[in-house]
Amino acid sequence: MTLSDDELRAHLERRAAATPPVDLADPARIVASTPRRDPARGRLRSIGIASAAASVVLAIVLVGSSVLRDASLASPSPAASSLAVGTPSQTAPPTPPPAEVWKGLLWREVAGAPFTFPGDTVVMDGIADGDGFLVVGYTINGNDVTGRIWRSADGQSWRLVEGDWLETAQFERVLRFQDGYVMLGRESGTDAGAGDSRQAVWWSVDGSTWVERTPEGSDFLNPWSAAAGRSGLLIYSSDKVGHKHWLRSDADFRWTRVDADWPDDVRIFGVAAGGAGWLAFGATGAGGPTTMRAEGTQGAIWTSSDAVSWVAATVNEPGGQIHAINEVGGRLVALGSNSSLRCDGCLGTIPPPEAVVTWVSADGQTWRRTGQLEPASTRLGETGANSPQVTSDSSRLLAFNLATTGQPMVRQSFDGAIWSELPVLDADGLGSGGLGIHVFPDVRTPLILGHRGVITFAEDPYDADATARGLLPQFGAAAKFLPDGLRPFASRPEIIPNDQPCPNQEPCGP
């Protein structure tokens, strides 16, 4: 019996068409659980074996039998993996290993850290870096601006990255990119006072040695938001005449500019990596700085694979605006609020404390509203510290705010839907007196979540006579067990409102 080429190809096509879902094998999990062969010696590295074994033990202890299938992948022998992933029934999207459950945060002030300089110093952004952190900001002293990069391996011991080039730089964002880091900021040249600073991008493999990778000939002025992912680096910016655009870079910093011609009523608050490549988020239905819209705005998300064509995602119960998107536990979690963006750019608007609304999506295209994290109080005037401030990494979200009692409140979630309270213990005996500046200052600084805890920075109490002022780093170390002898923070003393008339309508004293 003869078989023509066409018949053969048709049969093979038919067989291939029965391809099962391709997420049966999760490469990320394989990487995490498979030690590599040492090319020089042709044997397994002992550290790889140790880490794989530790992973297996940890996985078994933490999550019990449901993870045993994953743990079996840690076998160094490829032949042993047939019992693991690969049954026909496993068609759900791959999920990362469950995060370690934290039982509390042991809050302490980090002493002796290099955060005090002449002038005013601010921390603008930071990222988890191994078990520690990489944090960026700058110091303004007269006409001089100096970029600051701080690093820590554990959140408690910090060192300052030094270099002459920092004396004309100003850092505003830091991101993980490929196997290194990217910073966005400004470069002022030799004369910062001349006001000729320009936007700049720097890249580093190790976090200490940085190389400038600014797009040539670019006049981008305000990087509103930036994200890094497998598709490259994407910056949402505007040029000197206010035209919004995307700046897209591949892994080798080959830049492409794409005009962002959004309708007038669209506000893009940020961009994130995920879904088909990129996710932009914000609101629709916005008016201009002088326009109040009775109907308000609606939260919105758009997806794109190339930053050229954007498709509106389906957002169930979209609320008023969407502020952030993070990848947590293998799913995308959007954070926003119910409040409408009624007056974009209006001055003097004091919003009341707001709830944080969450949406979840597996693919970035369809979003389901999953939860609402209420503020401790909705009284007008209790704004800064009462609205939950959410920070996240790839495995958990933490929300910080002050409770109505004045005590710090931290809530933990692994999906953006279910939140549980996390005790904050006073590990340094800071007491209630300094709660406002030590734990949850009204003026929020970045809260950076790492593998071992969370770092934030309070401003040093203002002293007009001081020639050097600094920041007070506060580290909340993750506790797997709550130690004896430590107590939660006491309540903050009640603040007497100053908007009530004095008794008998008499003039009040100072």
Added chain:
Amino acid sequence: MTDLLVERARRGDADAFVALIEERQVAMARVATAILGNEADVADALQETMVALWRELPRLRTVDRFPAWADAILVNACRLVLRRRARARVRQVPLESGPDGDLRLPVRGSPEAELADRDLFDRAFETLSVDARAVLVLHHLEGRSVVAIAEALRIPAGTVKSRLFAARRDLERALERERR
């Protein structure tokens, strides 16, 4: 871009490896499915392949050889899976029962006949060795040249030609046997 990902993955960049696999996963699944024809086997072969790719990548000397090298590992994984699962498979030829209870052969050109034809091909194809299946799939399904297959399977181009010829002949003979 692929070369860059390969280089980064080779040096231990997990994200690059994930991106690299995502780039190739559909194609690998397609080849494995055509060779193995069984979803569970395909899943295991893909799993084997990815474990081997990650473990062995540091030993890959030239990144531009990655596609051929990955093909070789995939075919080898298919071979291992089949060898390990030397199990009897029961397949049913779709025959209908008539009203009086006797069996009727499907009418030629009917959906049942088409189904029987597919099953016939699958049974014949699965009598072939994995190497024979691989050359047929890579050449006739994926459109790879003889030279590309030779590089992937690390055999001379002449051997690929003879394997293609032999595989085709063996398949046709198996079809004859199955049809009787």
